[in-house]
Amino acid sequence: MESSSAASGGSTRREATRQKLYEAAVTLIAEQGFSATTVDEIAERAGVAKGTVYYNFASKSVLFEELLRHGVGLLTASLREAAERTARDGGGKVDALDAMIRAGLVFIDRYPAFTQLYVAELWRTNRAWQSTLMVVRQEAVAVVEGVLREGVDNGEFSDEIDVPLTAAALVGMVLVAALDWKSFQPERSLDDVHAALSRLLQGRVSGSR
Amino acid sequence: MESSSAASGGSTRREATRQKLYEAAVTLIAEQGFSATTVDEIAERAGVAKGTVYYNFASKSVLFEELLRHGVGLLTASLREAAERTARDGGGKVDALDAMIRAGLVFIDRYPAFTQLYVAELWRTNRAWQSTLMVVRQEAVAVVEGVLREGVDNGEFSDEIDVPLTAAALVGMVLVAALDWKSFQPERSLDDVHAALSRLLQGRVSGSR
DNA sequence: ATATTTGAACTGACTGGTCAGTGCAAAAAC
DNA sequence: GTTTTTGCACTGACCAGTCAGTTCAAATAT
Numbered sequence: 128m129e130s131s132s133a134a135s136g137g138s139t140r141r142e143a144t145r146q147k148l149y150e151a152a153v154t155l156i157a158e159q160g161f162s163a164t165t166v167d168e169i170a171e172r173a174g175v176a177k178g179t180v181y182y183n184f185a186s187k188s189v190l191f192e193e194l195l196r197h198g199v200g201l202l203t204a205s206l207r208e209a210a211e212r213t214a215r216d217g218g219g220k221v222d223a224l225d226a227m228i229r230a231g232l233v234f235i236d237r238y239p240a241f242t243q244l245y246v247a248e249l250w251r252t253n254r255a256w257q258s259t260l261m262v263v264r265q266e267a268v269a270v271v272e273g274v275l276r277e278g279v280d281n282g283e284f285s286d287e288i289d290v291p292l293t294a295a296a297l298v299g300m301v302l303v304a305a306l307d308w309k310s311f312q313p314e315r316s317l318d319d320v321h322a323a324l325s326r327l328l329q330g331r332v333s334g335s336r
Numbered sequence: 337m338e339s340s341s342a343a344s345g346g347s348t349r350r351e352a353t354r355q356k357l358y359e360a361a362v363t364l365i366a367e368q369g370f371s372a373t374t375v376d377e378i379a380e381r382a383g384v385a386k387g388t389v390y391y392n393f394a395s396k397s398v399l400f401e402e403l404l405r406h407g408v409g410l411l412t413a414s415l416r417e418a419a420e421r422t423a424r425d426g427g428g429k430v431d432a433l434d435a436m437i438r439a440g441l442v443f444i445d446r447y448p449a450f451t452q453l454y455v456a457e458l459w460r461t462n463r464a465w466q467s468t469l470m471v472v473r474q475e476a477v478a479v480v481e482g483v484l485r486e487g488v489d490n491g492e493f494s495d496e497i498d499v500p501l502t503a504a505a506l507v508g509m510v511l512v513a514a515l516d517w518k519s520f521q522p523e524r525s526l527d528d529v530h531a532a533l534s535r536l537l538q539g540r541v542s543g544s545r
Numbered sequence: 546a547t548a549t550t551t552g553a554a555c556t557g558a559c560t561g562g563t564c565a566g567t568g569c570a571a572a573a574a575c
Numbered sequence: 576g577t578t579t580t581t582g583c584a585c586t587g588a589c590c591a592g593t594c595a596g597t598t599c600a601a602a603t604a605t
Contacts, residue, residue: 140574140579158462162371165564176581177566183579187565247456250515253367289532291521292513296536299512300505306459307504315501323498327505330539349554374590385556390592392554 145183147173149194157240160247161191192256195248198241199263205230206270220278224328227271228301229321235305236317246302268294300324354392356382358403366449369456370400401465404457407450408472414439415479429487433537436480437510438530444514445526455511477503509533 151173155164166187170177184190209230213223235242249260271294278284301324308320360381364373375396379386393399418439422431444451458469480503487493510533517529 144580158460160369160371160460162369166566167564176583178568178582179580181566243459246459247369250452250455250519251367251369285535288535289528292517292524292529292532293536295516296509296513296533299516300509302512303508304501304505307508308501310459310461312500319498320501323501324505326494326497327502328539330537353554375592376590386592387556387594388554391556396591 141183144173144175144179147175148180148183148190149197152190152194153198153238153244154240156191157243157247188255192259195245195256195259195263198238198245199267201238202231202234203266203270205234206267210270210274220274220281220283221329223274224271224278224297225325227274228297228324228328229317231298231301232305232317232321232324235302235309239306239309242302242306246306268298271297297328300327350392353382353384353388356384357389357392357399358406361399361403362407362447362453363449365400365403366452366456370396397464401468404454404465404468404472407447407454408476410447411440411443412475412479414443415476419479419483429483429490429492430538432483433480433487433506434534436483437506437533437537438526440507440510441514441526441530441533444511444518448515448518451511451515455515477507480506506537509536 148169152164152169155168155172166180167177169190170180173180180190184193206227209226210223213226218226248254248256249264251257251260254260268291272290275284275288275290275294279286279288279290304320304324308315357378361373361378364377364381367373375389376386378399379389382389389396389399393402415436418435419432422428422435427435457463457465458473460466460469463469477500481499484493484497484499484503488495488497488499513529513533517524
């Protein structure tokens with residue numbers, strides 16, 4: 128009966144095949160897009176029969192939607208954890224932002240395919256899972272907005288900043304820089320990329336030397 | 337006899353239908369993605385028979401590739417123009433960057449569908465038009481890189497900045513902020529969005545008041 | 546002027562193939 | 576003995592690309 132035996136989502140056999148299907152689907156869809164990816168391909172890459180896909184998920188779209196929720200859950204948890212860790216260590220909001228940039232980079236480093244797929248689908252309209260995406264997007268951006276707002280409240284950030292827009296711009300900065308890193312100069316280190324973005328964030332761009 | 341009467345590429349009938357097909361394809365593909373968009377749909381929206389699509393373009397993919405080239409051509413021209421204008425007016429490289437941000441926003445404001453589609457396809461791998469995308473991406477980013485490099489050379493920017501990465505991050509910042517603006521708070525003015533991004537660029541985020 | 550020809554541009558029915566989703570009996574796992 | 580997975584044949588919808596035929600404006604002939 129749906130088990131969920133101990134804590135959350137771990138150890139049933141069913142959960143294991145679902146995981147395999149997520150992993151197969153995420154890379155294929157990132158490479159080719161949702162419509163160009165066939166259920167047969169997903170099943171094959173997961174090493175599973177086609178029937179199993181439909182035993183575990185109601186449809187191709189549902190598989191994809193649950194995949195999205197799954198991935199964004201991981202991301203937001205990681206961002207939140209980074210922000211809280213700096214707070215515990217007595218860092219300011221700038222440090223929190225910086226830690227979140229790093230957490231974002233680490234996430235993209237580990238799950239590049241998911242990130243790719245997320246970006247590709249985020250601004251589409253007229254799609255079945257549009258509402259899922261909206262929810263899931265807001266979850267992630269809200270974490271950044273929260274830190275910005277707290278920073279404005281305690282005087283660390285200018286009260287003239289536009290919180291939602293700045294949050295979106297920051298997310299975009301990290302997202303695009305990281306995807307470029309992975310796609311076009313994958314030999315660079317994470318620290319390197321992080322340093323460049325930190326500099327940009329802290330306005331240490333103008334001024335020579 | 338082949339006409340092309342006066343100068344180049346403007347007023348033939350063929351050019352007009354191609355334009356109609358571009359316009360139809362760009363919105364449909366932005367909404368649904370390339371694979372989910374059918375040639376019949378494109379033809380119908382353009383008010384043209386399906387055969388006409390194939391009379392004008394070798395295939396669905398070729399139509400898409402030419403559409404990409406067409407759009408990115410407009411964007412780079414606009415960015416270059418903005419940079420040159422500030423140079424003529426005696427502005428520094430920071431002004432050039434700021435003008436390019438505005439030019440980017442104006443472009444996205446005018447062609448949101450194209451931008452959407454460009455972002456969605458840019459980081460895909462294993463696709464037929466992969467090489468076209470690489471070329472076309474480099475064209476756009478190169479304009480920003482050029483300004484950054486000139487700024488480093490003449491001492492306006494720190495020589496510690498990482499030119500390609502910073503360029504990518506800036507492009508990402510504008511892209512994502514603008515798409516968010518169009519998708520989630522379309523009532524805001526361009527000036528408003530521009531001001532927020534300017535502030536972020538110039539590091540006027542930290543420090544209250 | 547008027548008739549005729551030419552050919553680029555366009556049309557839309559048709560074809561061959563692909564793919565999401567189904568159904569089910571037998572095997573394996575737990 | 577119940578849940579999950581397998582393997583595979585099948586269906587019906589959908590879709591990229593083709594092609595024989597039509598349209599019409601401009602060129603040429605009369």
